[in-house]
Amino acid sequence: MKKIIELLKPFWRTLTVSLTLKMLGSMTDLFLPFLIAYMIDDVIPNTLIGNVWPIYEVGIYMLLIALAGWLMNVYANRTAERISAEAIRGLRHQVFEKIESLSSAQIDQFTRPSLISRMTTDTYNLYNSTGGVQRLGVRAPVLLIGGIFMSFLVDPVLTLVMIATLPFIGLVVYTISKKGIPLYKEIQTRVDRLVRTVREFITGARVIKALSMSEHEKARFDEDNKNAIKGELKAHITMATINPLMNTIVNLGLVLVLVFGAFRLNEGHVQKGDITAFVTYFTIILNAMMSITRVFVMLSRAQASGARIDEILNAPTDIKDGTLEIVKDTEKPHIAFDHVSFSYNKQKYNIEDISFEIYEGQTLGIIGSTGSGKTTLVNLLMRFYDTTEGQIRYYGTPIQDLKVKDLRSKIGLVLQQDLIFSESIYQNIQFNRNQIEKYDVEMATKIAQAEFIYEREDAYEAMMATRGMNLSGGQKQRILIARAIAGKPDILIPDDASSALDYQTDMKLRKKLNETMAHTTKIIIAQRISSLKEADLILVMDEGRIIAKGTHEELLKTSDTYQLLAKHQMGGATL
Template identity: 45%
Template structure:
């Protein structure tokens, strides 16, 4: 929470100061009203002086107008500061997330990131607003009310003041217990968001496999856990306000008894008792506001801690001093080893070298490490051992923005955004219309784009749900080709294409991207049959490397895959 106040609210201190002035003035005006009323009842009315009654009535009216106007101004300023500060927090959090390494994202998890960007920043927003609204007004009304009651009748005021230590103890004990509860609640919400995200994304699979009842049971379980944790947390924090009411109501009973006795004895006056009852209502409302602030503060503290943990993360993918060597190859992978959990290797001792314009085909069973190898080439993860060089430069020494400009990539489960086809291909990379049209043509997408004259300007739905599997893959291929990359990575990008379209695409690549180094991950031997090099992976290890004919003679696993597909080749 310290970072929120010392870093993100600091630029708004001057605006908050003006808000404090307006809120303070408005609250003081509200405090004056009962005092003036008591004075009128006890001192002005007995004199039967109408002009003085009118005078003090006008004074009360002016105080009321100033109080309402200043409080409205202060509340509007508080809302503006809260919105502006939260916007900056959300921006910095999103920016930090964008620069996190894949390892860091794996540890935090995507649902947790979504929860921090939404629920947690909302809790901070509510806290900033309430601190400025109630956090200024409530202490003024509470302390001011007590001070005024002391000036009215010290004996009666002592009765209420005696309840204050009890209330402070209650607030402190409950707050200490509730903060961890709200932190645990947010973690459960993260898992809730993850389940909902998975089920919504996979709704068609769930229906197709008749898994609706199973997923409903999973949802009901996590939903019940969220409800139970929220009930416990809110039940705990909800004790504060009733406890405050009990304490103050007990004080009020004592005040009425003591006050009635004072009136009978002639030591007190009716106007003071009436004013005292009004101030009691003010103090009660202030205490309720304080309890509300503590509830908001508790949730915001847990949320601020979660946000700060992300903001405090240091960049894992640092850029060390340049590591460069002379080489005849454009892309070199030297004996790399990598493990996600840093225990069992997912890739071990992988090596290959490609010249400009050469093609590498990668094939292997599911889980062999094909996609992992591609992630290491783009430095989405750092290798544990070995090195990767592009044009003689170690990828670790290349700034990530510059490194990724070398690549055009189609991942296995890539994303289509809710935008036009041109926007999905261009991705704000300042590509010309000619470059976009060429990419559409090269990817074999021109035919279905031209089926409707305005189709390319029509927004696609999320994940390209209004496109067929083959159409989506051709859009993704066009995106990868549009910027004329030095290295083209195709991760099983032709699985939804028919053989004719796949063959036509390979022909276009050979004709128009002769200087582009190509890496193709494929399940079909036909897609990599004519590659300059073929890498066969099994359980993270290279069990074969060479051309098709060489592997047919020397690699049993490759020969078995090829033979099983001969009827398709």
């Protein structure tokens, strides 16, 4: 409820008008049975044959009241839809912005599928609930309380009989709704798991088939699917017991009322029309109770979804933004790692005691076995994560003190699994960065050795399939490199980006980079010595540590690991 109030608060003015109309519209429903009783007991018996005008007169009043009620309800319902749509649009925007500001560690913790389903399913639940609560939240209590009040006017004794059944209904509603909240939360967790499995299956479809893992994946999917359905069933079955149970209790009450009504009619305390009105009020009250149950169900869903969304919105700011502007000071190292250690899971270091310095325009090469921590160094420099120990400095200033956005905008990072979007090649390179002109895109294309673009019929306008499926691995890489270069970064980091390029293209790319981007500092992460042998400094990494550093020539003398790698990759001739 808290979440819904919070969502509706900004619309209180419109809401006051629409809820007032909703209340008035609901009240009109309460007048009609009263007029029916009046018609049956007073108007019809006193109408003279040949003069039926009084019947028409009351009928017209009834029609007008019903019409007014209908109009007010339509207006209120439409407004409710508009308000909920607007509120949820705002909420989605808020959640989206927050997700954008989450650190990579927090995203790892939430997991991506869970973030997606919170952003979609949970906000949709809240949309339904805010609409439902506006539609029924006022109408149901008005009909319930108003129905009881009007019944009192008709016959207090019969009303007391009817009221006696209400606490039972209330109890059922309360118990089941209380059970519902944890059940709906559980459903979401299970659906998250299912989404994760499907996502992995779809993204990894080719490798799964290639390794004949389809059966295993199917079994995993079946299990998650079964669990999700089990959760759904449990929640719905619990909730589904509510209606028949309530119907039974209400019907029993109705029987009681009719029996008592018959006695009271016999004794002359009530008239026939009163009994008709009473039964109608009873139905109105019954419907109101049902609606209140639905509101409870909606609220329990909304509470579960609201809590999951609040977890995102209230997540603390992990990566605190700095305040300083970047000041270029080429006397100081462009990048300095000073005894940096870091652990992803806070249990064991993934990189340990890393120290090195490189100056503007220099090239740093990083080589090492898989999992040795190469990408982690970049993650820390980009402030996707913050160091556990030690300090990283940018022109002498600790990167924590710099504005994160400024820092990241200076770095052109090319990851191996970067996304090609289903837009044109031009849009993929320009990437909505307004300062990048056509000339920059063309220049970047040239440096990145991506001239194959011009061989395509529509050149830059050629549309890319999702994830760049209509490109080869090497073509994809070159577009990604062009994207990074077009931003004219101060630091260019192709993270294993040249692995998909053939030797010749890789060489041409490096040559062009050195010629045209002499002032750009480069960090080349590669498995091939040939890709980084001209670097000013090469780090050889193993199990999170730097086991050797120096230039290619120095390392050939000082590092056995490097020597061995060179021998395997380049043959004795080039050593």
